[in-house]
């Protein structure tokens with residue numbers, strides 16, 4: 282999720298664990314896992330104002346930042362915060378947009394506390410081998426029901442419809458709130474940053490197709506898993522499509538100049554990048570190169586990448 286340089290920083294107005302109302306059917310609880318990758322932290326979205334609710338992306342256990350984190354560090358506190366927010370309501374469904382460790386692990390303790398089924402994306406078949414500890418997938422994720430594109434789950438006054446959006450991960454889903462025109466976009470589209478596309482599970486061609494899929498929709502507002510709500514969705518998506526095409530042109534120019542190694546391309550292409558995000562930038566460049574290779578435009582040799 283490299284920071285796009287012209288994005289304004291977003292001072293969060295609430296503290297982790299507090300519940301904030303965004304529209305009549307939508308509340309947000311921020312998890313305590315801020316980082317260069319997660320911005321102010323993972324945002325858990327609660328949908329429903331009546332007898333029952335859905336919880337989208339229950340978040341990490343531990344701090345969600347590394348594999349070895351003790352399971353009860355911050356994660357237990359976040360599950361407690363979700364339970365406080367839904368007091369007096371029944372949790373009808375726990376939904377996950379995808380199974381990165383900052384999104385789905387708390388589904389298991391939340392299910393244990395509420396008895397609600399885990400519904401949503403499929404478990405991941407492919408490990409992400411990127412450099413981000415927090416992007417490692419959650420091997421314990423076990424959905425009770427997997428939603429295909431267009432699949433729905435409904436409760437008291439709300440209906441959520443899955444919108445399959447592979448690319449960031451192969452199993453990524455967005456969820457459309459039919460009653461209000463909101464779309465929960467997970468890590469697929471965020472305003473504060475572009476999405477990391479890390480092969481082999483991350484796939485640039487799929488990601489571009491999933492951006493186009495959102496551009497062709499008519500959603501009123503996006504609620505991403507990280508960063509502020511997006512009130513001009515199609516404008517942002519159009520910008521992201523253009524940004525990726527520009528990255529692709531930059532890579533082709535680097536190859537024309539004879540730059541063969543990904544770290545060198547990153548140092549030329551990403552000016553002012555937070556050094557902690559260099560590895561993630563390299564993964565997205567690799568994703569572009571693999572896409573260009575599949576299209577017959579580049580090839581890889583022992584010395585590195587070159588034009589085909």
Ligand SMILES: [Zn+2]
Nearest residue numbers: 379381449468
């Ligand atoms: Zn993710």
